[in-house]
Amino acid sequence: MSIDHAHYDEKLAGVYDQMYPVTADTEQAVALIADLAPPGGRVLELGVGTGRIALPLAERGFEVHGIDGSEAMLAKLKEQDAKGAVSTVLGDFTERSTGLRFDVITVVMNTFFSAITQEQQLGCLRNAADQLAPGGRFILEAFDPAVYHTMEKQELSMQPLGENGVLLNTLTVDRSQQIMLGTHTILDGGPPETKRHLLRYAFPFELDLLAKLSGLRLVERWEDWTRQPYTFRSTRHVSVYEADTGESAGSTPCTG
Ligand SMILES: C[S@@+](CC[C@H](N)C(=O)[O-])C[C@H]1O[C@@H](n2cnc3c(N)ncnc32)[C@H](O)[C@@H]1O
The missing domain is CATH 2.20.25.570 (N-terminal domain of TfIIb)
Structure with missing residues (x-):
């Protein structure tokens, strides 16, 4: 089953910024992503859309790239990016790599769940792992499905x-x-x-397992972009992964 990008057509792209206006939460997302990247570092957003997150990141001096499967959403981003500050690729982030390495790769606002099979979700995570620079971080924001x-x-x-x-x-x-x-x-x-x-929603523990199978290891999980602790009451999470080099304490092989 391939991803159906027809959903984000011209009509939806035309009203998208009204559906999801810039709020304090958007600014907090940009601030946290910026904090986890080195100054002037390279950032990739999966499902970049109209640039709600990517454009303010570029304004902060990061080299920002975005991949998206919708021509209409990318056209809207271009309209709002007079300086061409965000480099974009039309493609499916579950299948396609940019061929570059990034200090931070992010997928925000449940966009990860648009990958509607477990295989597609693994594809996205493997691609993210392959495109991380040494010391890089993969940041995923999603709702808690409970x-x-x-x-x-x-x-x-x-x-x-x-x-x-x-x-x-x-x-x-x-x-x-x-x-x-x-x-x-x-x-x-x-x-x-x-x-x-x-x-296709997934609970955080399934995400962590899929991430592990893809060569990623959870390093932080918060309930929002201001780093509030993630608890049983949290309705969403911001999860940060790094490349799993197998050097953590838990990776010692069982010899029993
Ligand atoms: C909810 S919008 C989020 C846009 C933007 N990240 C934001 O925060 O406003 C989801 C975007 O992801 C794109 N998308 C969803 N699944 C995708 C996939 N597998 N490959 C590429 N783009 C995808 C859609 O075309 C859409 O532009």
Whole structure:
């Protein structure tokens, strides 16, 4: 099953920045990523989208690269990047490497779960491990699935899109597959069109195992971008991995 990038079409790209405006959380994400990279270091964002995170990172003097599977989202990024500060590649981050090495690689806001099979998620993590420079960090932000995993009924939510539009969202969970089916319908006076979007969620302990199988080792987990501790109450996590060189205490082979 390949990734379906049709979801992020021109229409969604056109309203994306209204759906996810820059907030304090965005600024905190940029600050933490910047803190984990050396000054002027090289950063790669997987699923870079319209540049919500990548553009402010470039403004801070990092060499920022982004990969995304949606032409429409990358076109929107270009529109907002007059100086061409962010280098972009059109492609699937579960399959494609940039061929470069990075001090920080990041995938934010549940974008990792767009890889809708375990194999695709492993592909993403292996690619990240291969593209890390020595001492580099891979930072993954995702929701904690606990609350969704027990969801029985379809949920409906609405979001204003400026003064003249509304976004209708539905969410259905199939916990037997760890799959969420979301729909987005933009109501803006034009013919309404419903787009489907799948996510494969994974609990943090599965992520850590997939990461380990991909040559990565968890070094930090916080509940947000301000480094609050991750606890049983946390509804999301910001997890930091490094290359697993096999030098940690736990890696001693069993001789029993
Ligand atoms: C929720 S948006 C996040 C955009 C941006 N990172 C942000 O924080 O605003 C997810 C983005 O990831 C891209 N994407 C999802 N899965 C992908 C994949 N396997 N390969 C490349 N891009 C992908 C989508 O096209 C979309 O632009």
